[in-house]
Amino acid sequence: MSTHLLSAADLSRDEAIAVLDTAAELARISGRAVKKLPTLRGRTVVNLFFEDSTRTRISFEAAAKRLSADVITFSAKGSSVSKGESLKDTALTLEAMGADAVIVRHGASGAAHRLAHSGWIDGVVVNAGDGTHEHPTQALLDAFTLRHHLSGGEGALDGRRVVIVGDVLHSRVARSNVLLLRTLGADVTLVAPPTLLPVGVESWPCEISYDLDAALPGADAVMMLRVQAERMNAAYFPSTNEYSRRYGLDVRRANLLADEGIVMHPGPMNRGMEITAEVADGPRSVIVEQVTNGVHVRMAVLYRLLGAAEGSGDPAEPALSGSLEEAAS
Amino acid sequence: MTAADIPAPTGRPTAIPEGPGGSATPPHPDGARVLDSDDISRILGRISHEILERAHGAQDIVILGIQTRGVPLARRIAERMTDIEGLPVPVGSLDITMYRDDLSLRGARPLHATDVPVDGIDGRLVVLVDDVLFSGRTIRAALDALSDLGRPRAVQLAVLVDRGHRELPLRADYVGKNIPTSRDQAVRVRVQEVDGADEVVVSG
Numbered sequence: 292m293s294t295h296l297l298s299a300a301d302l303s304r305d306e307a308i309a310v311l312d313t314a315a316e317l318a319r320i321s322g323r324a325v326k327k328l329p330t331l332r333g334r335t336v337v338n339l340f341f342e343d344s345t346r347t348r349i350s351f352e353a354a355a356k357r358l359s360a361d362v363i364t365f366s367a368k369g370s371s372v373s374k375g376e377s378l379k380d381t382a383l384t385l386e387a388m389g390a391d392a393v394i395v396r397h398g399a400s401g402a403a404h405r406l407a408h409s410g411w412i413d414g415v416v417v418n419a420g421d422g423t424h425e426h427p428t429q430a431l432l433d434a435f436t437l438r439h440h441l442s443g444g445e446g447a448l449d450g451r452r453v454v455i456v457g458d459v460l461h462s463r464v465a466r467s468n469v470l471l472l473r474t475l476g477a478d479v480t481l482v483a484p485p486t487l488l489p490v491g492v493e494s495w496p497c498e499i500s501y502d503l504d505a506a507l508p509g510a511d512a513v514m515m516l517r518v519q520a521e522r523m524n525a526a527y528f529p530s531t532n533e534y535s536r537r538y539g540l541d542v543r544r545a546n547l548l549a550d551e552g553i554v555m556h557p558g559p560m561n562r563g564m565e566i567t568a569e570v571a572d573g574p575r576s577v578i579v580e581q582v583t584n585g586v587h588v589r590m591a592v593l594y595r596l597l598g599a600a601e602g603s604g605d606p607a608e609p610a611l612s613g614s615l616e617e618a619a620s
Numbered sequence: 621m622t623a624a625d626i627p628a629p630t631g632r633p634t635a636i637p638e639g640p641g642g643s644a645t646p647p648h649p650d651g652a653r654v655l656d657s658d659d660i661s662r663i664l665g666r667i668s669h670e671i672l673e674r675a676h677g678a679q680d681i682v683i684l685g686i687q688t689r690g691v692p693l694a695r696r697i698a699e700r701m702t703d704i705e706g707l708p709v710p711v712g713s714l715d716i717t718m719y720r721d722d723l724s725l726r727g728a729r730p731l732h733a734t735d736v737p738v739d740g741i742d743g744r745l746v747v748l749v750d751d752v753l754f755s756g757r758t759i760r761a762a763l764d765a766l767s768d769l770g771r772p773r774a775v776q777l778a779v780l781v782d783r784g785h786r787e788l789p790l791r792a793d794y795v796g797k798n799i800p801t802s803r804d805q806a807v808r809v810r811v812q813e814v815d816g817a818d819e820v821v822v823s824g
Contacts, residue, residue, distance in 0.1 A: 309730060316715070316731035325768040328718040358718075594718070598728025 295407045295416040296592055299427040299471035307474055308447060311435050313591035314584070315444060321357070321587065331360035334597055337390040338364040339381070340419070341397045346558055346582055347419050347429075351394045354589035360597075363388070378402060382411040390414045392597055400424035415596045423461050423489075423522070428592055429557055430467035432585040433514065434475055436577055439584070440553050441511050449476035454506050455497075456482045457516035457538055457565050460489050461523070464557045465516055469497045482506045484538065486527040503538055507547040514555040515540050515566045531564055540566045545575055553577045650808060651823025654799055660780065660818045663796035664693065667778050668700035670794050675745055678705040680773065682741050686750040686762055687715040687732035692813035693780060694749035710737035714748070714769075719761035736769055746772040751809040753779040753795075756788035781820055783807050 295301070302310070320328065336355040340348050348364065355362045365385075378397070385393060392415045395403050400422030407416035420426040438444060441451050453472055459465045459481055472479050479497040481488070492499060500506045507513060518534065528534045545554055554566075554575045562568045571578060655663070675681055678701050685694025691713040698711035715732040748762055759777060766775060778794035783801045797820075801807060805824040812818050 313728075313731050316733065319734070320718075323769065327768070329764065330718040330720075330723060595728040598723050598726075 294596070295403075295418075296427050296596060297403050297407055297416065297418045298425050299430045299467040299474070301427070302431075302471065302474060304447065304474050304476075307431070307434065307471060310431060310588065310591045310595060311438060312445070313595060314431075314435055314587040317590045317594075318584070318587040327357055327359060329359050330594060331355070331358040331597055334360045334391040335389055336360045336362050336392045336394065336593065337385050337388075337414075338362065338366075338419075339385065339393050339395045340365065341367040341378075341395075341402075342420070343368075344396055344420070346585065347396065347426075350582070350585040351417075351419060351428075351589050353586045354593055355392075357586070358590055358593060360391075360593070363390070378406065379409070379411055382406055382409070386412040386414070392417060392593060394419045396420045398422055417592060417596065420463050422463065423466075424463050425467045426463040426557075427467045427471070428585070428589055429464050430471040431592065432581055432588040433464075433468055433555060433557070434471055435584045435588050436555065436581050437472075437477070437512055437553075438475075439580075440551070440577065447475040448472060451477045451511045452480070452509070453477050454480045454482055454503075454510045454513045455516065456503060456506075456513060456540065458487050458518045458527075459483045459492065459516065460487045460527070461519040462516045464514075466495075468514065469495050473497065480506045480510070482538065484528055484534075503540075503544065504547070507544055509549050510547075510552060511549050512553045512555060513540060513545070513548060514557070515560075517557065517559065518561055518565055520561075535564055539564065540570050542567070542569055542573070545570045545573065548575065555581060558582070648821055650821050651806070653819050653821050655781075655797060655820035657812075657818035660796075660820070663780065664696050665700055667794045667796060668697050668704060671697070671747055671776070671778065672701060672704060674776075674793075678702075678707060678709050680744045681709055682737055682739075682744045682746050682772075683709060683711040684714045684736070684741075684746055684748055684766075685711070686748060686758060687713055687717075687734075689751040689809050689811050689814060690714075690749045692811045693751060695813075697747075697749060697778065710739065712736045714762055714765055716758060716761040716765050719764045721757060721761065734765070734769075741766070741770040741772045743771070743773050745774050745776065747776045747778055747793075749778045751780050751811075752807050753777070753782045753790075753792050754785055754807075756786045756790040759790050760788055780809060781807055 338348055338351055352362050352364060393412060394417045395406055396419040402421045403416055403418035418425055418427055437448055442448055455465050455468060469479050473496040480500055481497055482500045482503050485501060554570055556566060556578045560566055560571055562571060672678055683694045683698045685691035694711055698709040701709040712735045713733055715734045717729050717731050776793040779792045780796040782792055782795045782798045785803055801822060805822055808821045810817050810819050
């Protein structure tokens, strides 16, 4: 794994599988009475959230704490950011406090990249969502969930068909998922009204469709995206009702999926808009599971990044360590 | 201990090399083979008997192999003990990766499974099994991992090879073979289940 996790494209197929395998073992540990591991004892992880978030922030916090890291949570509300402090000054403050890892969420696309490559801080940077750009750990937890249900919890997702539906334009989840799922061999179809597809989407490694009923039959999974009303400053569709009718997931549509097909949603859901409550709480839904998996995947990411950060300098070595190294220590 | 302690079947090289180019050194692509599969089988049989003798039977014993090569060795010891005692001896695996103290030196490693027998380890005699005892840091980590899993009545340690150079005040209760080495030598244990062959090779 490279030094930071800024984009799902940073992960090679082997690295992505290694993260998922690590997460799978960590998931087993979280089933026992003592959930805490001493691995990152003495390390400091800063949650730097310029945008509101509940599940991602809590998920990263739980992940870091289970690995015994010290966690400092910094949210823009009530901080000097609301007094006009810049990203740079905030970063310099964190550096002065000795942050080993910075988990950053920011409203501007590219903020995580800026933080990682500006020279402001030495720690590793994990992108927890930057504007409408990327959210790589969400893609990892989605891939983990898909793998659990579709591939017996191991390997990749070769030949699986995943349909991602809705507000692709404002979704960092969609972009990260398309990149990662393609890396893992899945075939992705994006379904959205033309107004909710970003410019340049035709160059993404996926199929595009405007017709949900045509895309769903036989698919292994459907991922519903939240309609991000707070980012919409123009009329992207005529009415909520019409959106639900054409792009909402109801029971009839969910049953078009393959027999074991699953329904996913990154949350928070607009029940009744992109997904009906009946489907969200139905037997195909793995939405709650996604949240649980998020903690394990983020533990795996922190472990691998902080391990590599000061590692031997040879990223291939850990994966290849055989009996010789193990016996030697 | 010398190579003479272990009876060698004819044609099987078992001697420890006296030094580079020593005439007793058998030809092996990676170095000198100090234990072959018959030796390892006899050693595991002896350790199984020793554990049972000291514990006065297998009633509350749990065998835990340390990932990766301690695990097949632990399974074989548990099988032998089951054969000897006529009652099943619970066996599991312990992955100590997340308990290592060298993350900042060596980087993240892939994880392996930790499988504790269903009845757990509380109040039991846990025998940890590893392939090579060297610095003792793996065992230190294993003891930490164990304390997160429960509270054994006692913990003992069985190793196939003790190569010396301890960095912590630890010792093994059951040692297959003491092999004096220099620090820069490599002791490679191969087991059938992982590597397709049983042998211990010293190189470097």
